[in-house]
Amino acid sequence: MPDLILQGATVVPMDGPPEQPLGTVAARDVRIRDGRIAEVGQITPTTDDIVQSIAGLVLAPGFVHGHVHYCQTLFRGLADDLPLLDWLVRRIWPLEAAHDPESTRASAELSVAELLRGGATAAQVMESVHHAEVSLEVAATSGMTTILGNCLMDRAGPDVPAQLTTTADAALAAIEQLSDRCRSLPTVDYAVSPRFVLSCSDELSRAAAAHAVRHDLRIHTHADEHPDEGAAVRAQLGRDAIEVLHDQGLLGPRTSLAHCVHTTARERAILVETGTRVVHCPSTNLKLGSGIAPIAEYQARGIPVALGADGAPCNNRLCMLTEVRQAALLQALSAGPGRWPAAHAWHAATRGGAEVLGLADRLGSIRVGLRADLVAFDLGDPTRSLDGDLVSRLVYSAQRDAVRHVWVAGTPRVRDGVLLDLDHEALQRRAAAQLRLLLSRAGMTR
Ligand SMILES: [Zn+2]
CATH class of the missing domain: 2.30.40.10 (Urease, subunit C, domain 1)
Incomplete structure (x- = not known):
């Protein structure tokens, strides 16, 4: 050649x-x-x-897209104008619970097309509890360097659809199966991915952390996104999220935490001590009313920072140019102009993202x-x-x-701005058909 x-x-x-x-x-x-x-x-x-x-x-x-949910791209526009916990309970969990392999595939393929068209060539992807093997195959076919995990949820509750929780044993078996599959894929690495501290039992979190250490796997989860979530964590677990994750063995240089909007001084010290990384999702933090993450401070303290769009139903774009601009503007407002200048935002979207995801020796x-x-x-x-x-x-x-x-x-x-090997319109048509079926399974009209 x-x-x-x-x-x-x-x-x-x-x-x-x-x-x-x-x-x-x-x-x-x-x-x-x-x-x-x-x-x-x-x-x-x-x-x-x-x-x-x-x-x-x-x-x-x-661009290195630090945090995205391929399985949620189908749900764009179906969960607007809600704060985080309502957004999850009323819309995202019932919708994810209604996914089947074909709707998952349509959603993942649409995501890949959107990311590529926007200049992203690598991504860290958190998928749902089920059908992550389908997204994994789509990621492998995409050619993009991808870190992917099925999200872990074994804490059932009145708000969680039964289809979306598994036992700790089933979650560990899924980790084993998917991480094994990734070993034979040159462009896809596996990440152990607890959804967030409230979704996992202590037993599952500790076992998942031990599995990650044993097999040298990456870890990715959400933390300290919204004040209501922080209050729920303290009420249920008696400590803040990053303290819990640290105690469970889930932090370290191979771990990246999405959001980290509302960290305490103690939590920030833990991030520094453990070398844990942060993925900043500025548009989502604004749309869900979560707040502004202290990114300039993180960077000043040596905490590596990447950027991500998060899911289509909480952004509603999957566009890294949007996140770069949004991140820079928000730090100008919260930390002061020049404290986290444009070059730092660009770094977070490219090489910094690669460093956060452990990919800097590749891309x-x-x-x-x-x-x-x-x-x-x-x-x-x-x-x-x-x-x-x-x-x-x-x-x-x-x-x-x-x-x-x-x-x-x-x-x-x-x-020239056109996808060469993917028919974006055909993918959108297929996704629309799959969404109709999914909404019917979920018993929703929209
Ligand atoms: Zn997310």
């Missing part, structure tokens, strides 16, 4: 030190060989090379040897200088239509 040379773009390599996270931004060519970045610089092509000029565009690493920068997961952004008039205010334009100005081309491991997946 000939090499592909992407020629003449302004490259944002994301290979710099923390104080200069963008690295040296300059006009460069990139050689791609066997799915990896083979050379970066001024490249003289040979007659065997395929050359694609992308002069006038900005080339950056693909997240434009560096020789890494996967050629790349996005070319069109920021408008190419005759204008791309120097100086480039990151400001990417973070604050760019919208999804700026995503012009996307490559996953060197394979073109989006060209």
Whole structure:
């Protein structure tokens, strides 16, 4: 297979030190060989090379989407204007409980199309209690580097549909089966994924943590998202969520916690001590009325931060450009302009995300040897200088239509804003048909 040379773009390599996270931004060519970045610089092509000029565009690493639920994409618009616990109990849990393999597949395929179209080339995905094996196969087929887990829920209660809870033994068996399957998949890693502290028995949480240590697996869960959830955790367990997770052995450098909006000083100290990572989901935190996470402080204290959209019914976009802008704006408001500048937001969406997910040795920068997961952004008039205010334009100005081309491991997946190998409209039609069946199973009209 000939090499592909992407020629003449302004490259944002994301290979710099923390104080200069963008690295040296300059006009460069990139050689791609066997799915990896083979050379970066001024490249003289040979007659065997395929050359694609992308002069006038900005080339950056693909987005690393730190927290998303593929199984919820079907539910976009079905759970609006609710706070977290009502959102879960009244809408999301009954809807997830009504999933079958085919509706799960339709939802996951739609998610992949939306993520790719928005420039995401890697993702961490928390799926439902059942049918996660279907999402896992969709993730494997997508070619995107994916960390995926079935969510763990063994604490039944009056608010939880019976179909959505399992026994601790069944949950552990599912962990074993799915993590085994991931071992044979080159692009999918498994994450032990308790839904949140209220959904899991102490017995299951401790056993899941031990399993993760034994098999060197990642851990991903939600924590400290909404004040009402925090109050419920304290009422039921007598401590805050991160203290409970720490005691259960679920924290450490291989763990990432979605949200962390309402952490106490003690909880923040635990995050620092244990090297636990945070995935910030700013739009969802606003839409569910949860609050603004102290991301500038986390970063100042050395807590690695990624960005994610969370699920379609709580955002309602799965667009990393939206989250980058939202994150930067919220920190300008809560911490002050300049405390967490645009370059830090961009870092969190790319290389920082790769670091949080333990993928930085594979992707997240434009560096020789890494996967050629790349996005070319069109920021408008190419005759204008791309120097100086480039990151400001990417973070604050760019919208999804700026995503012009996307490559996953060197394979073109989006060209001129169009998905090459996925029929987005057909996926949407299939998803709509599956949603009708699912709503009927759930006994809902909408
Ligand atoms: Zn979530």
